[in-house]
Amino acid sequence: NAGVMQNPRHLVRRRGQEARLRCSPMKGHSHVYWYRQLPEEGLKFMVYLQKENIIDESGMPKERFSAEFPKEGPSILRIQQVVRGDSAAYFCASSTIAGTSRYEQYFGPGTRLTVT
Amino acid sequence: RKEVEQDPGPFNVPEGATVAFNCTYSNSASQSFFWYRQDCRKEPKLLMSVYSSGNEDGRFTAQLNRASQYISLLIRDSKLSDSATYLCVVNDIRAYKYIFGTGTRLKVLA
Helix, strand or coil: CCCCEEECCEEEECCCCCEEEEEECCCCCCEEEEEEECCCCCEEEEEEEECCEEEECCCCCCCCEEEECCCCCCEEEEECCCCHHHCEEEEEEEECCCCCCCCCCEECCCEEEEEC | CCCEEECCCCEEEECCCCEEEEEEECCCCCCCEEEEEECCCCCEEEEEEECCCCEEECCEEEEEECCCCEEEEEECCCCHHHCEEEEEEEECCCCCCEEECCCEEEEEEC
16 A cells, blocks of 8 residues: 555544654655644644654644654654643655645645543 | 635535535735635545646636636536545645635535
8 A cells, every 4th residue: 555654543542642644655656744633623734844854744733742753763742741621633645755746735634533 | 714715515406417616715925726626524635736828637627817816616517426525725825734615515416
């Protein structure tokens, strides 16, 4: 499967715990984006990363949220001390870097985080 | 005013009907436009990019009107499998950053 992969697909955490969401981009893609979708709302941009670099994190809450995309391995979105308001679907997307398709983003199946 | 606005619907249409959705955007500097489809509790899937000259892919036609800042999607000969939420996406001045509309729900009835 050469598509964007995310795991886990479902994650349940109690308030105060940490959540780690993983994303492996599509083969040949080196740009990764994270989005959050609250129930009955549109997707909101959170962060844009390239390998070992955070390019734009303007959509990330200032506290408790962080993201990385290491040289080896998947991109990780980390939420510390989760609260009920963090319950949402978190989607990762990837894109290529050049050519006419360079702005086309392809999405993974998402991680549904539930905070109890 | 929202950056990207869509009529939430739902649009309930019979099989075989033609249906059109519009989407307006506020940033005149936007350069890239897309329609995505999202099925319930699934990821958005790219339906088509929207080009200035308009483009067609089978039963789907997308148009861009820069002067009025709106994008349209036309679906001809609707199928039951077209039932989904259609998301209008516009990039902002930072080309990589997508701004999503909240989507238009379509239900095609047998």
